[in-house]
Amino acid sequence: LDAEQTALSNVELVRQLQAGDEASFEALFLRHYERVYGIVFRLLGNKADAEDITQQVFLKLCYSPERIQVQQEGTNIAGWLYRVAVNEGYNVLRSQRRRANWHEKLARLWPFSQLSGDPARLIESQDSQARVRQILAEMKPREAKLLLLRHSGLSYKELAVALEIAPGSVGSLLTQAKRIFARKYQSAFPDKE
Amino acid sequence: MSLDETKLNAYLDGELPTQEREWVEQHLASSPQAQALLARLRQEARQTDQGLDILSPPAELHSAPVTALKQLQARLNLDHQASSALRGTPSENKLPLAWESPTLLSEITNVLRSFQIRRRQTMKLLTFKHRLALMTGLSLVVMAMAAFLILQPNIGKLITRLAQSASRPETTTATPSGVVVGNDGQVPEDITPVSAIFDGKIELIGYKLLNETITPGNPVRLTLYWRGLQPIEEDYTAFVQLFDPEGEILMGFDGPPGQAPTSEWQPYTVIDDHHDLVMVEGLPSGNYSIRTGLYKSTTHERLSIRVSEMPVGDSIQLAQIEVNDGAVGMPAEAQQMITTTIVFDDAVEIAGYQLFTNTISAGDAVRLKLYWRRRPAASAAYNSFTSFIQLVDSQGTVLAEKLTPLPMPQANLGAWLSGQTVEIPYILPLYEKFPTGEFDLLAGVSTVAQNLHLPIYPDIHQAQNITFLSRIKVTDQISPASSAPRKAANSHFAYGIQADPKGDTAANIEHLVTLRFDWVKLEMSWKEIEPRRGEYDWAQWDEVIGAYADRVSDVDINILLTISEAPDWVRPADDDKTVAGFPADPAQYAGFVAQVAGRYKGQVQAIEIWQEQNVFYEVGGQGRVDPAAYTELLKQAYIAIKAVNPEMIVVSGGLVPTSAPPPFAMDDVDYLRQMYASGAQDYFDALGAHLPGFANPPDALYEGGDYDPTRGYDDQRSFFFRNTAEAYRQVLIENDDEAKAVWPTQFGWPVLRNAEADPPFTFAEENSARDQMEYTVRAYQMGQAWGWVGPMFLSNLDYNITAPDTQLAHFGILDTPTYAMLANRSAGLRQTGQTTQPSRDQQSPSAPPAPTGITEENTGIVVVLDISGSMAAEDFEPNRLGAAKTVIQEFIAGRQGRRVGLVTFASQVVGQIQPTLDHTMLNGAVQAIQLSWNIGVDSGTAIGLGLDEAIRMLQDSTAQNKIIILLTDGANNSGNIEPLAAAQTAKVQGIRVYTIGAAKQGPARLPFPDGRVEYRDSEIDEEMLKEIANLTGGLYFRAEDTAGLQEIYKRIGELEDSQ
Secondary structure, eight states: HHHHHHHHOOOHHHHHHHHHHHEEEEEHHHHHHHHHHHHHHHHHHHHHHHHHHHHHHHHHHHGGGGGGGGOTTTTHHHHHHHHHHHHHHHHHHHOOOOOHHHHHHHHSSSOOOOOOOOOOHHHHHHHHHHHHHHHHHHHHHHHHHHHHHHHOOOHHHHHHHHHHHOOOHHHHHHHHHHHHHHHHHHHHOTTTT | OOOOHHHHHHHHTTOOOOHHHHHHHHHHHHHHHHHHHHHHHHHHHHHHHHHTTSSSSGGOOOOOOHHHHHHHHHHHHHHHHHHHHHSSHHHHOSOOOOHHHHHHHHHHHHHHHHHHHHHOHHHHTTTTTGOOOOOOOHHHHHHHHHHHHHSSOOOOHHHHHHHHHHOOOOOSOOTSOOOOOOOOOOOTTSSSSEEEEEEEEEEEEEEESSSSOOOOTTTEEEEEEEESOOOOOOOOEEEEEETTTSSEEEEEEEEGGGHHHHHHTTTTTTEEEEEEEEEEETOSSEEEEEEEEETTTTTBBBOOOOEEEEOOSEEEEEEEEEOOOOOOOOOOOOOOOEEEEETTTTTTTEEEEEOOOSSSTTTSSSEEEEEEEEEOOOOOOOOOEEEEEEEEESSSSSEEEEEEEOOOOOOTBOOOOOTTTTEEEEEEEEEETTTOOEEEEEEEEEETTTBBBBOOOSSSSSTOOOOOEEEEEEEEHHHHHHTTTHHHHHHHHSEEEEEOSOOOOHHHHHHHHHTTEEEEEEEEEHHHHSSBBBBBOOOOHHHHHHHHHSSSSTTTOOOEEEEEOOOOSOOOOOTTTTTTOOOHHHHHHHHHHHHHHHHTTOOEEEEEEOTTTGGGGGGGTTTOHHHHHHHHHHHHHHHHHHOTTTOOOOEEEOOOOOOOTTTBOOOHHHHHHHHHHTTOOGGGGGEEEEEEEETTTOOOOOOOOOOOOTTTSSSSGGGGGHHHHHHHHHHHHHHOOOEEEEEEEEEEEOOOTTOOOOGGGGGGGGGGGGHHHHHHHHHHHHHHHHHHHHHEEESOHHHHOOOOSGGGGGGGOOTTHHHHHHHHHTGGGGOOOOOOOOOTTOOOOOOOOOOOOOOOEEEEEEEEEOGGGGGGGGSSOHHHHHHHHHHHHHHHHTTTTTTEEEEEEEEEEEEEEEEESSSHHHHHHHOOOOOOOTBBBBBOHHHHHHHHHHHHHHHOOOSSEEEEEESSSSSOOSSOOHHHHHHHHHHHHHHEEEEEEEEEEEEEEETTTTTEEEEEOOOOOHHHHHHHOOOOOOHHHESSSSHHHHHHHHHHHHHHTOO
């Protein structure tokens, strides 16, 4: 990609994409991929799934760029992508039949299965992930999404667009969500303070 | 400005503008309270970050964006390729197509075809499929197509179409393999119509038999065509049974019709249900018949069938199959079943019986089946019955008697249901000195609690409580016949099960008889028999084997002994004695098994040489897994066994399906190949196989990836019953050894029996009792249908009773629905009433009119309706969908004599009905339309796909006047066909499209299935809808309430009528 395109604003890129310009899709993809992937990965905890869902998010952009309303600010495209990302990821998460627990991972030991690295550490880390996901699953979807997106680096303004909430309410909702999470986190991980 | 925690939090988050930040800092400095609050918020923020950091993607799990982009572009190309093939028009996409070659397209078609075959087997797992994708190399092609296909409800049609555009533009029929029969609302024209209605809910439209004359060994290929006549809440199981010329069941298949749970059927969508009925070799020539029916999966209660409003029983005969092998038929032993009705106190009745020969030699046994039916009026007081049969001499003296309990209410299964018939086999042994002469065979039933014989009712003979069944002639014992060698075919499928040799053998034998299982597997521990060199303890084994082998002279229970666990004194000095292991010298094992083979000659039919020898815990510890060493053990054992008992079947030890690395284990398939490489081929008669199913259905096929990352047992071939079995079969074929049968010496699905179970087994939590039942029955059916599987040994019968604290307990089936189902596996299937075979040329009353070449009508209308979740919005009465349904029904009512079709769509096309004159059926289908929710969230709206489907319905129509009426409340946000592109096609086809946007201005209340409520603004893309209408010569309407909607349809109707 040439430097010219990289330098274009989101708004300009979306406009070009809507006019049928492929290169601008590529520029948007490269610009936003990591963050979208990060959001989805946090939800799914698995590379293959996260990559697949991330692709689906960008496929939507590719198939119907007209759905992005172009405004003066650049937050719209980002907000739209993050909204789709968190929603898609959440859908997958919801549809999963069961939550991970260490027992199930241990089931791999009978019969033995692929365990790379130190099995104990692997199980430990999967256990932690499972517990954090469990906490999020217990929270209201909007609050959980808010936390995940914030942790993925979205600003209040972007959060408002992504979750379709009034910009003025982001702060109080986030405060509330953090409190609930922190309380649950404490009881799920008593060893960590 | 107040300093609340929201502001403090925003301060922490760095989200305050400079001015406010300064204000907060000033305030903080002077307020200890605010400082405390800030500290608390900080703590919460830190914990939140800490927690969420755990979920962040590690650097190594991150693809570079450029790589990811390339993968996406590859996927886009595939999608476009497929969708342009779908439309049969050149692609006009913005993105460049990498592959335009017809060869590639046909490759994709092949991938699709093979995918379609697998789809039948893996319905359950495929729901995960759309988010499973390792987008590399060839798997990219398969996965992307799979993901794409998931979005297509009419896969069959898609495939057919792809095949057409690829190579055979003129072909319109499915391939003879029966693979490409789509659920596209259409039935092939050459089917045999049946039109049997099950409980008014489900119709068996007809069937297609691909071969009416067959040779034994070849499968009969049968496809049934079902459809729901209304939304079905319950899941029903279909059975398909093959009867021999004598009316005996040869085989039965039970499973959801078409592998799709009936509760997920869309009304009027045709479900094709394919069966391969394998007819083993050696069948007598004659006419075999196929019957089918449905029963409730939960209660096993059969659905009653009507054909042309006439009741015809609860199963229906489909076809006669002529077996023609030129061989002389075996004389039939069993008498025809005799149908009767003998009622006992209006509680139970004998509905029929079947006697296997009424001339019996002393020392033999009377063999009888009774068909007991629970009376509808049976009172709760009579819940436990014992049935009995007796052989009585002319003086009334009872000389032999057999008591068998009738089915008891099962905790998990519900009671023996009113009206349900059960088949109970009776074997009444006659002792060797039994007097010769004629005797009466009588039957009756008593209550367990009161020990009363139930009176026969209604009967004028008050005293009578025993019924006469048949006269039996007992002759002198014929000596040589009963000592003939048992028939224990190595390659013939049979039912088997593992039992605990230390369990209640007498009870287990009865269980085997009840289950009608031919084989039992017993695990024999060498070290228990010979704990010290030369000190043998055979007593327990003599008793157990004697009991199984010698119980009744003419009832075979074949025995498989699995012999492992060498005593310590015979093992190498340096191996790990905490686990099992081989002897230092294989000859010592060979010597031991030869002793067993000689000692139990004629009693034991097969010996399995060791087990799980590809894992360290069976071979003396880590690092000792060695296929060559095992091959040597196998070889010496085989030679030694055959020397003393040539008839003994030698089975190789079942391996553990595993991918665990050395030093723990070796991949089982590799291990098997190495056994062949070491020269094992000539030293076993059958291939032992352990086929654990974990929590995966037996017909699920692992195809790569990780279906569900939260489950630890679906990301590897070895977790799948079917993969393992087929992989072994493949190795046999590779070595030209396919004459050998695969003997699953262990398979099963555990259900968690106790909470303190070993952690490795808690995946058993996922298996319900019902899963275990269904998977087990299905696994046996699969083994039987494969044709290369010998006896299958379920793990297990009784370890849940004898060893409740062990892993094996989870697999035990005693007192479970699995047991009941297996015991009942053909009992529920026996016909007791009369049945009618429907006339083949009878036209179904509710089948859609056959398409005719000449149509007099000049109008074809397709109503296209959005059923995405937002149609639940309540700005219409009762909601958008409800209002639309009513108005559409009115519209249909006004279109007498005109063909009207229907397409419903959400994020994909959900249902479709070809334009038809059968408006009653169409109205029923409209009535049955339901919202399509997508996992608790609003589903997408694929206007382009819906429109495209309607265009396709009309494009072959000869009507002068083709119109589509599209109703939606949203914007196109799903599917890969642009609405305007579809409109363009409509224009070319001369189809007018009327578009209706249905939504009030402003937010509307939208309730979700989970109780949430949102207020949503309308998302109608009016510009697009207008343009579609303009382009095609139709009109765009906006409806804001029910009355408006009514008015619009009326207007469209008038406009069209005036044409």
